[in-house]
Amino acid sequence: RGANGVLLITTKRGSDTEGKFFVSYDGKMGWSRPTMFPKELSGYEWGVLKNAGALHDGTLPVYTDAELQKLKDGSDPDHYANENIMDRFFKTGKYNQQNVSVTGGNKNISLFGSLGYLDQTAMWGDVSNFKRYTVRTNIDFTVPAHAPIGFALSGNYRDAHSPSLSSADIVGNMWRLNPTSPIFYSNGGAVGFVNRNPYQDLH
Numbered sequence: 001r002g003a004n005g006v007l008l009i010t011t012k013r014g015s016d017t018e019g020k021f022f023v024s025y026d027g028k029m030g031w032s033r034p035t036m037f038p039k040e041l042s043g044y045e046w047g048v049l050k051n052a053g054a055l056h057d058g059t060l061p062v063y064t065d066a067e068l069q070k071l072k073d074g075s076d077p078d079h080y081a082n083e084n085i086m087d088r089f090f091k092t093g094k095y096n097q098q099n100v101s102v103t104g105g106n107k108n109i110s111l112f113g114s115l116g117y118l119d120q121t122a123m124w125g126d127v128s129n130f131k132r133y134t135v136r137t138n139i140d141f142t143v144p145a146h147a148p149i150g151f152a153l154s155g156n157y158r159d160a161h162s163p164s165l166s167s168a169d170i171v172g173n174m175w176r177l178n179p180t181s182p183i184f185y186s187n188g189g190a191v192g193f194v195n196r197n198p199y200q201d202l203h
Helices: 043-057 065-073 085-089 167-176 198-202
Strands: 021-032 093-105 109-122 125-141 149-161
Touching (some): 043 065, 085 198, 167 198
Antiparallel strands (some): 021 093, 109 125
């Protein structure tokens, strides 16, 4: 702490270790995934319930028997799909952090140096990826009858990729889709929607 409420941050420095150097390593790895998903209806179950709702409202069925059969057997996935949005989009996110540092010195010079690496992906796979590389070096010289001299170098490089929408918007768009809406056509192309296709949001 400094005067007038100023907060001074001091990074790690080397120390007098009688000419010896010590190497430290710290590594963390982890995975992230939602612990629970709501159970989704199949395309056929959705269609049956839509017809039941129409019957209750006194209107015509939304799906004919032939269309319900297509939802059930998957014979026309381009128009009568059976999508599971959660299985389609949610992956297992990865977290990998590695750090190596060296410290040592004697009465005249002390050294601290570190290298760091971080790699993290989101729960919908590599489409959201953050990588960071860091380096830091602190060297201190003690000159008799003079003020101490220090040298500090630090730097980091970041490589980040993420969708243009927020996570809340992406998940919200996923929940807006019913299981009869195809995400991809049978030829592999992404389907376009008025309410957006989550695949297009992500990519």
